[in-house]
Amino acid sequence: xxxxxxxxxxxxxxxxxxxxxxxxxxxxxxxxxxxxxxxxxxxxxxxxxxxxxxxxxxxxxxxxxxxxxxxxxxxxxxxxxxxxxxxxxxxxxxxxx
Amino acid sequence: xxxxxxxxxxxxxxxxxxxxxxxxxxxxxxxxxxxxxxxxxxxxxxxxxxxxxxxxxxxxxxxxxxxxxxxxxxxxxxxxxxxxxxxxxxxxxxxxxxxxxxxxxxxxxxxxxxxxxxxxxxxxxxxxxxxxxxxxxxxxxxxxxxxxxxxxxxxxxxxxxxxxxxxxxxxxxxxxxxxxxxxxxxxxxxxxxxxxxxxxxxxxxxxxxxxxxxxxxxxxxxxxxxxxxxxxxxxxxxxxxxxxxxxxxxxxxxxxxxxxxxxxxxxxxxxxxxxxxxxxxxxxxxxxxxxxxxxxxxxxxxxxxxxxxxxxxxxxxxxxxxxxxxxxxxxxxxxxxxxxxxxxxxxxxxxxxxxxxxxxxxxxxxxxxxxxxxxxxxxxxxxxxxxxxxxxxxxxxxxxxxxxxxxxxxxxxxxxxxxxxxxxxxxxxxxxxxxxxxxxxxxxxxxxxxxxxxxxxxxxxxxxxxxxxxxxxxxxxxxxxxxxxxxxxxxxxxxxxx
Numbered sequence: 001x002x003x004x005x006x007x008x009x010x011x012x013x014x015x016x017x018x019x020x021x022x023x024x025x026x027x028x029x030x031x032x033x034x035x036x037x038x039x040x041x042x043x044x045x046x047x048x049x050x051x052x053x054x055x056x057x058x059x060x061x062x063x064x065x066x067x068x069x070x071x072x073x074x075x076x077x078x079x080x081x082x083x084x085x086x087x088x089x090x091x092x093x094x095x096x097x
Numbered sequence: 098x099x100x101x102x103x104x105x106x107x108x109x110x111x112x113x114x115x116x117x118x119x120x121x122x123x124x125x126x127x128x129x130x131x132x133x134x135x136x137x138x139x140x141x142x143x144x145x146x147x148x149x150x151x152x153x154x155x156x157x158x159x160x161x162x163x164x165x166x167x168x169x170x171x172x173x174x175x176x177x178x179x180x181x182x183x184x185x186x187x188x189x190x191x192x193x194x195x196x197x198x199x200x201x202x203x204x205x206x207x208x209x210x211x212x213x214x215x216x217x218x219x220x221x222x223x224x225x226x227x228x229x230x231x232x233x234x235x236x237x238x239x240x241x242x243x244x245x246x247x248x249x250x251x252x253x254x255x256x257x258x259x260x261x262x263x264x265x266x267x268x269x270x271x272x273x274x275x276x277x278x279x280x281x282x283x284x285x286x287x288x289x290x291x292x293x294x295x296x297x298x299x300x301x302x303x304x305x306x307x308x309x310x311x312x313x314x315x316x317x318x319x320x321x322x323x324x325x326x327x328x329x330x331x332x333x334x335x336x337x338x339x340x341x342x343x344x345x346x347x348x349x350x351x352x353x354x355x356x357x358x359x360x361x362x363x364x365x366x367x368x369x370x371x372x373x374x375x376x377x378x379x380x381x382x383x384x385x386x387x388x389x390x391x392x393x394x395x396x397x398x399x400x401x402x403x404x405x406x407x408x409x410x411x412x413x414x415x416x417x418x419x420x421x422x423x424x425x426x427x428x429x430x431x432x433x434x435x436x437x438x439x440x441x442x443x444x445x446x447x448x449x450x451x452x453x454x455x456x457x458x459x460x461x462x463x464x465x466x467x468x469x470x471x472x473x474x475x476x477x478x479x480x481x482x483x484x485x486x487x488x489x490x491x492x493x494x495x496x497x498x499x500x501x502x503x504x505x506x507x508x509x510x511x512x513x514x515x516x517x518x519x520x521x522x523x524x525x526x527x528x529x530x531x532x533x534x535x536x537x538x539x540x541x542x543x544x545x546x547x548x549x550x551x552x553x554x555x556x557x558x559x560x561x562x563x564x565x566x567x568x569x570x571x572x573x574x575x576x577x578x579x580x581x582x583x584x585x586x587x588x589x590x591x592x593x594x595x
Contacts, residue, residue, distance in 0.1 A: 010519070013518065013519035013532065013533040014518050014519045014520060014533075015517075015518040070520060070521045070524070071519065071520065073521060073530070074519050074520050074521045074530035074531070075519060075530075077521075077528055077529075077530035077552070078519065078530050078532050
């Protein structure tokens with residue numbers, strides 16, 4: 001299952017829409033070539049939606065809103081390894097979200 | 098722009114003069130004075146003219162002023178007095194009219210002191226201004242007249258015991274007020290001119306139309322409106338009379354003129370007096386204590402409603418005991434108003450509710466007995482009073498028991514519900530997630546619900562639960578009563594010490 005498919009599944013069951021960030025991000029990645037090897041720094045995909053992807057020089061950040069984060073954790077709790085969801089919560093990522 | 102503040106009911110009161118036969122002239126007025134008490138109300142246009150002329154004096158809306166009318170009638174002179182800013186004082190010889198005016202003003206939020214008294218039998222304090230239309234030409238004769246040179250004359254009670262009503266009213270107002278506006282017979286200005294002190298305070302002489310009192314059944318009478326200010330000081334005192342005193346004829350259409358150096362003190366500057374108008378002369382009130390003096394100093398305490406009633410066998414004991422219990426009279430004043438039935442500082446010693454609410458009610462009662470004993474009485478507490486106090490103590494204890502709280506809740510205490518979507522039930526419990534369409538068991542808890550899922554039991558807040566789950570249909574229609582706070586069981590009521 002790709003990340004996009006996983007997000008799509010979460011959207012269906014949780015009723016939250018992550019927006020177009022992921023598809024825009026994939027489209028931008030596909031357009032990279034030898035002349036433009038990186039997505040320009042400080043590019044933001046899906047601004048103001050439940051999922052924002054922020055591209056910097058050396059990292060790409062996935063920023064989830066609180067309801068979206070809850071939905072992801074719930075999805076992991078139900079479908080994934082229970083410990084993974086717990087690790088995420090214990091890492092205090094909720095506050096970061 | 099003036100605002101009419103007085104209630105219209107006052108306008109509907111009719112003067113004795115307007116109800117009498119036509120007087121025709123000033124001489125005719127004199128003939129009718131016994132019947133009418135020379136009571137003729139001031140026409141509305143003239144009152145308006147007076148207020149428009151004086152309004153610059155009362156411009157500062159922060160200040161409060163006291164107004165006097167020593168022959169108040171239907172209080173028409175105070176038509177434009179804002180109840181927030183003016184304290185009204187007045188007296189009148191017509192007791193029935195005074196009662197009517199007082200009852201009407203009482204309902205309109207005015208602060209006022211209006212008494213049934215004659216001009217010649219009162220002692221007055223100071224006031225900001227007087228607006229008067231005194232009775233004309235009634236001969237006053239009283240040993241209590243205040244001496245005013247040129248106004249009071251030798252009478253049957255000796256020097257300065259006789260005067261004409263309108264002249265005395267003006268002199269009286271002038272000696273107690275900073276500003277005086279007086280509607281008087283036209284001859285009065287000549288009397289004023291002969292009195293240097295009064296003449297120096299004169300600011301305006303306005304001749305009124307001879308038909309001014311036509312509505313009051315007087316077809317023709319020559320009258321003036323005289324306006325006086327405070328005594329002038331410094332260079333202003335030497336101003337020529339043509340500048341100092343405005344003269345001329347006025348009618349309904351005359352605009353209000355500006356007058357020379359017109360000002361008055363506020364109530365704060367004058368000082369508030371509880372007895373601004375005091376009646377002198379013979380005391381008309383009836384004695385309070387009529388019990389005969391018998392020498393029997395027994396005082397029986399009985400219950401009368403929520404109060405202790407004292408029964409006396411001796412008038413002297415009654416006086417001494419009541420003085421000791423009541424201590425002193427309480428008066429409402431400008432800054433503090435007591436309830437109408439709170440008259441004495443010690444009166445609540447006799448209140449059964451007050452006694453019943455003490456830690457030791459019967460000790461409090463014995464304290465009351467001590468007060469009576471110290472004043473020379475021999476208290477005897479009736480059994481009926483003791484039983485009454487006990488009953489009130491029980492009544493108060495019963496009233497102190499709080500109500501319980503029982504609420505009607507929709508649903509049942511335990512039911513099944515279906516998750517509307519995948520979500521976290523709460524963030525603090527491990528595995529507290531629910532899948533879309535998952536069937537759970539819910540039971541009510543203090544903070545909301547306990548939700549039993551396949552992963553365990555989790556607590557869920559009330560609002561969150563209903564946003565995540567749909568209860569079964571039959572649960573939605575059900576309901577039950579829940580006792581949130583049970584009533585405190587009726588305690589064994591304390592037996593009061595006898």
